[in-house]
Amino acid sequence: MALSTLKKKRRIQVIALAAVALVISTALIGYAMRDGINFFRSPSQVAEEPPSPDEVFRIGGLVEEGSLIRGSGETIAFRVTDGGASVDVVYTGVLPDLFEENQGMVGTGRFIDGRFEATEILAKHDETYMPKEVVDALKEQGVYQESAPGS
Template sequence: MTRKQRRLALIASAGAVLVLAAALVAYALRDSIVFFYGPTEIVEKGLQPGTRLRLGGLVGEGSVARTGGQHVTFTVTDAKTTMTVSYTGLLPDLFREGQGVVTEGVLEGPGRFRADSVLAKHDENYMPREVADALKKQGHWQPGDAKAGSDAAAAPAPAK
């Protein structure tokens, strides 16, 4: 075997090991590689209380209730199922009713979720792609809605 062939064999075997390692990691994380679950998915999967996950959807209209200090209760819906979220802390400045949101926390029971963090959209025309896809799947998406997963809306308008 020439030096070039040995080098090529070494590179090929290292590449095969890397591909195998990536495949094993992806297989091990197959249930965890989810950006969030919608309320309907949580009900359908029958997730147990105490399960740590991300919940995403739209903040329910008229559902935001602030009680004492920084404690907030609101609903997250995907137009089919609604979950009540309780959160203690500062909400993002762009958090509003009727807007897309992803919360991270613990499922407390049927229809109840305790959030550790709340992520809101970053501008008026953006909705996380996962939220938009879930809304489309539920039939709640309307063609004139925000540009899903697109940062094109963040670009300045052309000068006239």
């Protein structure tokens, strides 16, 4: 009788230990990924509901024509639009080779004092690529036009 009680206690201890280990590992994974998950927002979403300055997120759309201003050094300012709203963006660093006006881009950073301060800028990598989130936001605003194959 004492042997079966000891086995039950041991089994309960093992299950409890496994549950604690699972909770701890889940917490550690969540803590490690807290900065790795960036939500996407279109310029219209940012204009309607500006995120807090401490939130890191991605913004995407088209670089507005006539808005690209190259400052001193590597600082660049421009506006990104989805056809419904425009957001001022400032970035310090080297832009991708394919970055230009009227082209798709995605930036990662924070919205501080009414402008998006980017820490990373990505541009489309060929004539037909644009991130799905950007295409969806542009289609929602009625701005997106499919490019003809081979153009």
